[in-house]
Amino acid sequence: MAESGSLPTGFGELEVLAVGMVLLVEALTGLCLNSLTILSFCKTPELRTPTHLLVLSLALADSGISLNALVAATSSLLRRWPYGSNGCQAHGFQGFVTALASICSSAAIAWGRYHHYCSRSQLAWNTAISLVICVWLSSAFWAALPLLGWGHYDYEPLGTCCTLDYSRGDRNFTSFLFTMAFFNFFMPLFITFISYRLMEQKLRKTGHLQVPALVAKTVPTINAINYALGSEMVHRGIWQCLSPQGSGLDRAR
Numbered sequence: 001m002a003e004s005g006s007l008p009t010g011f012g013e014l015e016v017l018a019v020g021m022v023l024l025v026e027a028l029t030g031l032c033l034n035s036l037t038i039l040s041f042c043k044t045p046e047l048r049t050p051t052h053l054l055v056l057s058l059a060l061a062d063s064g065i066s067l068n069a070l071v072a073a074t075s076s077l078l079r080r081w082p083y084g085s086n087g088c089q090a091h092g093f094q095g096f097v098t099a100l101a102s103i104c105s106s107a108a109i110a111w112g113r114y115h116h117y118c119s120r121s122q123l124a125w126n127t128a129i130s131l132v133i134c135v136w137l138s139s140a141f142w143a144a145l146p147l148l149g150w151g152h153y154d155y156e157p158l159g160t161c162c163t164l165d166y167s168r169g170d171r172n173f174t175s176f177l178f179t180m181a182f183f184n185f186f187m188p189l190f191i192t193f194i195s196y197r198l199m200e201q202k203l204r205k206t207g208h209l210q211v212p213a214l215v216a217k218t219v220p221t222i223n224a225i226n227y228a229l230g231s232e233m234v235h236r237g238i239w240q241c242l243s244p245q246g247s248g249l250d251r252a253r
Helices: 013-043 050-078 084-119 125-148 171-206 220-228 232-242 244-252
Strands: 153-155 162-164
Touching (some): 084 125
Antiparallel strands (some): 153 162
16 A cells, blocks of 8 residues: 555545545444443442453453544545554554454353353352453454464555455465454354353243344444443443533542
């Protein structure tokens, strides 16, 4: 990608600006919603539980995805990538870490819900903390491999953001892609599916069937609505953060 103001080959002015605006809206929406989740966790004691720690991990991951999209939006509106080749590698790494962490955090939430509804016992703090650490260390490990030569980060076709170079068909990239997909897509998907399936069977037996989504979403905005804003307790926490009366009560305490 040339770091000039020229348009990428095959793209018109309107297309580049449209992509930039879509990315900007998605990034700002995701940041706002997930920031509310993070803020409510930090300011509301009732939300500081092991189960909500998993939701916090997801919100942090999706905030990272939104920040990545914000950089891409800025570059699209500038019609060039202004951060050089090292910036491209950093952008690809950061985006991949947070994307993998989002997927794995969704699977951890599914398992946490299964544990809560089927064992009728609270998730322990050490278990939740261990899960979060494993999610982020595993995500960082897989995202670092392209920097070390297994896989490769490069510019996307538009040339205004960086990600895995999916256009490569050599053995190096193919082996990385399939191995990474097995551990970071199919395994989390399997855990999510099995957790919700077992939870459905348990609730059906008890006569309290609630059918949750089988596949947790990875889009930041959807995740914020599904896991955070969909919780009545998080609703109260966000209202307490935004309400002047709630803030006054916090100071009084």
